[in-house]
Amino acid sequence: MRRLYRKKALSLVKELDAFPKVPESYVETTATGGTVSLIAFTAMALLAFFEFFVYRDTWMKYEYEVDKDFSSKLRINIDITVAMKCQHVGADILDLAETMITSNGIQYEPVIFELTPQQKLWHRTLLLIQNRLREEHSLQEVLYKSVLKGAPTALPPREGTASEPLTGFHQCIAAYNFSHRIDHVSFGEEIPGIINPLDGTEKITSNHNEMFQYFITVVPTKLHTSKVSADTHQFSVTERERVINHAAGSHGVSGIFMKYDTSSLMVTVSEQHMPLWQFLVRLCGIIGGIFSTTGMIHGFVGFCFDIVCCRFKLGPYKPREVSPVVLPDPHVNNCAAPVLTDNHVQE
Numbered sequence: 001m002r003r004l005y006r007k008k009a010l011s012l013v014k015e016l017d018a019f020p021k022v023p024e025s026y027v028e029t030t031a032t033g034g035t036v037s038l039i040a041f042t043a044m045a046l047l048a049f050f051e052f053f054v055y056r057d058t059w060m061k062y063e064y065e066v067d068k069d070f071s072s073k074l075r076i077n078i079d080i081t082v083a084m085k086c087q088h089v090g091a092d093i094l095d096l097a098e099t100m101i102t103s104n105g106i107q108y109e110p111v112i113f114e115l116t117p118q119q120k121l122w123h124r125t126l127l128l129i130q131n132r133l134r135e136e137h138s139l140q141e142v143l144y145k146s147v148l149k150g151a152p153t154a155l156p157p158r159e160g161t162a163s164e165p166l167t168g169f170h171q172c173i174a175a176y177n178f179s180h181r182i183d184h185v186s187f188g189e190e191i192p193g194i195i196n197p198l199d200g201t202e203k204i205t206s207n208h209n210e211m212f213q214y215f216i217t218v219v220p221t222k223l224h225t226s227k228v229s230a231d232t233h234q235f236s237v238t239e240r241e242r243v244i245n246h247a248a249g250s251h252g253v254s255g256i257f258m259k260y261d262t263s264s265l266m267v268t269v270s271e272q273h274m275p276l277w278q279f280l281v282r283l284c285g286i287i288g289g290i291f292s293t294t295g296m297i298h299g300f301v302g303f304c305f306d307i308v309c310c311r312f313k314l315g316p317y318k319p320r321e322v323s324p325v326v327l328p329d330p331h332v333n334n335c336a337a338p339v340l341t342d343n344h345v346q347e
Contacts, residue, residue, distance in 0.1 A: 067266040083179040126200035187233035216260035225271040
């Protein structure tokens with residue numbers, strides 16, 4: 001009984017077979033089929049190769065939420081060169097009520113305002129990257145991915161200038177001159193390789209009563225990639241400059257002003273990767289799709305070829321030449337007459 005039940009179960013399973021096997025004696029191979037198979041295998045290999053690179057690639061996902069952190073303090077990182085002597089330069093941090101918060105933590109270093117050829121090359125490259133970032137915002141994702149590979153955005157050190165005097169600051173060092181170059185400005189934790197909007201900004205003026213204003217909106221940002229995880233801040237900036245001339249009605253105080261405000265939204269930037277199961281599903285779709293498509297195309301082309309050959313009597317449908325066959329006449333006596341020899345004639 002068990003054997004009988006097992007045989008019934010096996011026969012039921014065989015009836016559900018969706019992939020019936022065809023005997024090899026019934027399979028006919030052709031040159032066109034082999035050509036189509038070769039093309040299909042080549043396409044599969046190429047698409048699978050490119051799909052592997054898509055699987056290895058990552059993309060950045062942006063999420064927005066309300067910033068609920070009210071107790072943390074904002075760190076300001078700034079590196080700026082002003083075309084004046086250090087004793088003529090002062091920097092303070094003020095709040096909205098123009099009350100001084102602090103003036104500590106700011107270091108003054110005497111440097112030469114004019115750049116060396118190496119520093120000029122660095123500055124031109126930085127400005128070129130800034131222009132590309134303004135045109136193509138997707139480059140920021142590239143910077144996020146290669147965050148630890150990039151070189152720091154600080155100005156390269158001046159080489160061979162230890163004995164140079166400080167008279168190379170600018171043309172006007174006796175009077176106030178607010179020509180300046182911003183080498184780096186960022187908020188929060190510094191991340192090497194990230195280029196900020198004000199990095200490389202240079203303003204040159206010959207008027208000592210010039211006002212430069214930078215209106216900055218700071219957005220808290222959490223960055224999570226495969227290489228780094230940090231709490232930093234992005235910002236956007238609007239620049240404005242004008243000459244102070246009280247006689248012409250342009251009032252104000254000459255100097256360099258950076259006014260910043262923090263946004264109430266927080267951005268979370270995380271690096272996403274294609275899961276393995278999705279890669280395998282896409283790979284199976286490529287292989288099965290090419291097999292099905294090439295089989296349908298091959299069958300359709302063969303069907304059209306058969307119709308054309310049948311219509312115009314070409315190829316296997318071309319009529320063959322048949323040689324005539326002489327059939328015997330039933331009304332004619334086919335018996336051969338006897339052959340008379342000389343002996344019979346004499347008789």
